[in-house]
Amino acid sequence: MNPSTPDQPSTAAHPNRLTTANPARVVVLVSGSGTLLQALLDATREPDYPVEVVAVGADRDGIEGLARAERAGIPTFVRKVGDHASREEWDRALTEACAEHEPDLVVSAGFMKLVGSEFLARYDGRYLNSHPALLPSFPGMHGVRDALECGVRVTGCTLFVVDAGVDTGPILAQEAVEVLPDDDEASLHERIKAVERRLLVGTVKKLALHGWTVQGRKVSIP
Numbered sequence: 001m002n003p004s005t006p007d008q009p010s011t012a013a014h015p016n017r018l019t020t021a022n023p024a025r026v027v028v029l030v031s032g033s034g035t036l037l038q039a040l041l042d043a044t045r046e047p048d049y050p051v052e053v054v055a056v057g058a059d060r061d062g063i064e065g066l067a068r069a070e071r072a073g074i075p076t077f078v079r080k081v082g083d084h085a086s087r088e089e090w091d092r093a094l095t096e097a098c099a100e101h102e103p104d105l106v107v108s109a110g111f112m113k114l115v116g117s118e119f120l121a122r123y124d125g126r127y128l129n130s131h132p133a134l135l136p137s138f139p140g141m142h143g144v145r146d147a148l149e150c151g152v153r154v155t156g157c158t159l160f161v162v163d164a165g166v167d168t169g170p171i172l173a174q175e176a177v178e179v180l181p182d183d184d185e186a187s188l189h190e191r192i193k194a195v196e197r198r199l200l201v202g203t204v205k206k207l208a209l210h211g212w213t214v215q216g217r218k219v220s221i222p
């Protein structure tokens, strides 16, 4: 993890400011199809996109998210909970696997495991998660299904800085998506993911360019 680089504003006036290398080194964690990951990979092909995806990690084998990384020539790693004696050991192994790539940011993009205290301490303020609902409504593994079952007319997506709770961390960005009368979980999730991809790519760019501060529940990007 890097402090400010010469072409970025000084952190002297903002002691809690988090900054990245230029380009920012990003590890992406996935458990599934990896379309959010793909959006980041596609963005990094633009010459002025200030991010390098340095590795992709997963908690399981055989997923399209890992295949996308391999096709892009990006290093991958898999750390399965079941291969470790305890959840704490898995958390340490995941932390170390990420650390080998010296990330400025770790982005959870459909990563379906809760991380523990070692991971959170190492990546304090630097671990982001994209969630397919407007938090604090509908946290957890089934944000789209829960919103539909509740009958809301508007849901959306949230990008936040992960803390020790489940989808409770300080919010970076949100965008609303209308629920249509004929929506099922799959159709609504597809429309949300289209918005999530754009929000993730745009917000990670802002973080890389400007840095950010986390103070209590507030995240600010200058």
Ligand SMILES: Nc1nc2c(c(=O)[nH]1)N[C@@H](CN(C=O)c1ccc(C(=O)N[C@@H](CCC(=O)O)C(=O)O)cc1)CN2
Residues within 6 Å of the ligand: 108, 111, 112, 113, 114, 115, 116, 129, 130, 131, 140, 141, 162, 163, 164, 165, 166, 167, 168, 169
């Ligand atoms: N400490 C945290 N870790 C993670 C968070 C978080 O908010 N705090 N967000 C997730 C992603 N997530 C929803 O956004 C989420 C992922 C997983 C679970 C969960 O209960 N998982 C179970 C196992 C599920 C399975 O493998 O089928 C578990 O971890 O044991 C809830 C919410 C990223 N990590």
Ligand SMILES: NCC(=O)N[C@@H]1O[C@H](COP(=O)([O-])[O-])[C@@H](O)[C@H]1O
Residues within 6 Å of the ligand: 032, 033, 034, 035, 036, 037, 065, 109, 110, 111, 112, 130, 131, 132, 140, 141, 142, 143, 193, 196
């Ligand atoms: N609680 C975490 C969660 O539900 N994550 C969600 O998984 C999807 C991943 O899509 P992808 O595999 O196509 O990128 C995204 O909608 C993401 O928000």
